[in-house]
Amino acid sequence: xxxxxxxxxxxxxxxxxxxxxxxxxxxxxxxxxxxxxxxxxxxxxxxxxxxxxxxxxxxxxxxxxxxxxxxxxxxxxxxxxxxxxxxxxxxxxxxxxxxxxxxxxxxxxxxxxxxxxxxxxxxxxxxxxxxxxxxxxxxxxxxxxxxxxxxxxxxxxxxxxxxxxxxxxxxxxxxxxxxxxxxxxxxxxxxxxxxxxxxxxxxxxxxxxxxxxxxxxxxxxxxxxxxxxxxxxxxxxxxxxxxxxxxxxxxxxxxxxxxxxxxxxxxxxxxxxxxxxxxxxxxxxxxxxxxxxxxxxxxxxxxxxxxxxxxxxxxxxxxxxxxxxxxxxxxxxxxxxxxxxxxxxxxxxxxxxxxxxxxxxxxxxxxxxxxxxxxxxxxx
Numbered sequence: 001x002x003x004x005x006x007x008x009x010x011x012x013x014x015x016x017x018x019x020x021x022x023x024x025x026x027x028x029x030x031x032x033x034x035x036x037x038x039x040x041x042x043x044x045x046x047x048x049x050x051x052x053x054x055x056x057x058x059x060x061x062x063x064x065x066x067x068x069x070x071x072x073x074x075x076x077x078x079x080x081x082x083x084x085x086x087x088x089x090x091x092x093x094x095x096x097x098x099x100x101x102x103x104x105x106x107x108x109x110x111x112x113x114x115x116x117x118x119x120x121x122x123x124x125x126x127x128x129x130x131x132x133x134x135x136x137x138x139x140x141x142x143x144x145x146x147x148x149x150x151x152x153x154x155x156x157x158x159x160x161x162x163x164x165x166x167x168x169x170x171x172x173x174x175x176x177x178x179x180x181x182x183x184x185x186x187x188x189x190x191x192x193x194x195x196x197x198x199x200x201x202x203x204x205x206x207x208x209x210x211x212x213x214x215x216x217x218x219x220x221x222x223x224x225x226x227x228x229x230x231x232x233x234x235x236x237x238x239x240x241x242x243x244x245x246x247x248x249x250x251x252x253x254x255x256x257x258x259x260x261x262x263x264x265x266x267x268x269x270x271x272x273x274x275x276x277x278x279x280x281x282x283x284x285x286x287x288x289x290x291x292x293x294x295x296x297x298x299x300x301x302x303x304x305x306x307x308x309x310x311x312x313x314x315x316x317x318x319x320x321x322x323x324x325x326x327x328x329x330x331x332x333x334x335x336x337x338x339x340x341x342x343x344x345x346x347x348x349x350x351x352x353x354x355x356x357x358x359x360x361x362x363x364x365x366x367x368x369x370x371x372x373x374x375x376x377x378x379x380x
Contacts, residue, residue, distance in 0.1 A: 003049045004078055005041050008033070013041040017052045018077045059149050065108055065137075066101030068149070072140035081243070082232045088136055095120070095133050105144065113137075113158035127161050134160055171318050171326040178314040179307070188269030190288050190298055191306050193262055195323065197287075200259040202327030202345045205300035205320055206230065210242050211287040213267065213294075220260045225346065226250035231299055240299065247348050263287070270294055328353065 003017035012035055019028040030052050034044040059071050069092050077085060099116045100108060113134070120130050134155060141153035176199055180192050194208055203211075206228035215224045227242045245251070255263070266287060274281040277292040285294020288303075307320040324345065331341045332353075342350040 003045050003052075005045050007041075011035055011037070013044075015041070015045045015048050017045075017048050018074045019052055059144070059147060063105050063149065064101060065103050065105050066097050068105050068144055069096060069101070069137075069140050072143050075143060076139075081230050082241075083230055086232075091133055091136055096137055100137070105150065108141075108154050110154055110157040110159070113155065117158070117161055121161055130161055134158065170329045171316075171322045175314075175316050175318065176323075176326065178316065179310050179318075181314075188262075188265035188267070190266075190290060191303075191310070193266045194288055194298070194303050195307065195310075196262045197259065198320065198323035199326050200255070200262070201225070201253045202324045202331075203253070204228065204246065204324065204346070205303055207245060207346075209286075209288055209297045209300050209303070212284050213287060214284050215287075216263060220263060221255050223253045223255055223259075223263075224250055225253060229297055229300060231301065240297070245346055247346055249346070251343060251346055253344055 003015060005013050005015050008014050012033065015032045015034060017030045019030050030048060032044065032048055034041055036044075059068065063071075073085065073088060073092070080088070100112060103112065117130050117134070120133075121127070138153060138155035141150060141155050144150040145153055176195070180195050197203065197208055197211075198205075201208075201223060203225055207225050209229040210227040211223070211225070215226065217223070225245060228245050229240055230243050231240045270281055270285065270289070274292050274294070279293045281292075282294050286297040288298040289296055290298065304320050307318075311318050328341060328345055331344070332338075338350040338353050342348075342353040345353060347353050
């Protein structure tokens with residue numbers, strides 16, 4: 001089990017360690033405030049973790065599936081984003097506990113799992129969702145094996161439903177134009193800026209929302225993507241925080257004249273709005289912010305909803321994440337170096353870029369046919 005720390009003010013740290021849940025379902029944490037440098041805070045956090053762990057009753061051999069899932073969620077809390085944990089808890093409470101929670105873990109079998117998966121399919125649950133539920137339960141069972149509570153994970157012998165891949169095609173430049181046509185892009189509004197930056201850079205939602213003007217190079221031709229915005233569950237204070245990117249690495253993204261123009265118009269719009277309201281734009285303002293001083297970022301879900309409304313109005317099937325696919329597909333169709341495309345998208349390995357985005361279209365296939373057939377032309 002791990003804990004977390006945050007600096008309230010210089011030399012003042014708040015430590016937090018997950019304890020469990022109260023009878024009414026509330027999450028319980030142990031908090032402690034300490035003074036000193038980072039090393040002193042880390043040492044105090046280790047002592048607090050050891051203290052809480054020492055008070056925790058070991059997971060019994062006859063525990064239920066619900067008890068395992070709760071202990072597993074506590075175990076991974078420090079290593080997952082709050083939004084990821086919220087998603088896991090929602091799936092545990094909504095599906096896994098109702099189906100398996102009261103079962104003794106030692107009695108959980110592949111038969112239970114297969115029956116539940118078939119029932120969920122019959123209810124209309126997608127194959128993808130069922131596979132995610134299976135992955136959560138499987139991770140908890142494998143942890144139980146490592147803890148010595150299970151000899152083997154029953155999830156390894158379950159039969160997962162097979163999905164049918166449906167190819168939706170790729171967003172085109174005409175589609176992109178239709179999405180932003182209803183907005184005055186030249187005015188530098190938040191939505192138009194987010195859509196075009198997403199298409200130009202291939203950045204993820206959270207990365208776009210975390211962009212500050214300090215991330216733009218002095219000449220405006222490089223954008224450094226080094227953070228991602230994470231939103232906490234409702235009722236959490238603060239509501240959001242900035243963390244590392246998905247790969248925990250910063251990446252510089254070169255900008256062309258169109259992207260530079262989009263950012264220039266966005267900055268001009270922010271400066272004008274701040275002057276109209278009578279406030280100063282913060283020196284490190286968020287690029288995508290509706291606050292007059294730029295102090296509050298737009299949230300990822302807000303971009304998703306705005307994009308969904310615009311796509312529906314234009315009669316298009318795309319989601320905000322498809323902007324990332326658009327950027328990658330255009331690059332791969334232009335025969336760009338896969339390593340360069342992977343670096344731009346923030347992929348750890350170019351093989352992932354090739355697997356996901358290197359799709360041949362009809363024109364490419366015709367060119368390939370001519371290439372293969374040409375050596376035998378004299379025989380026909």
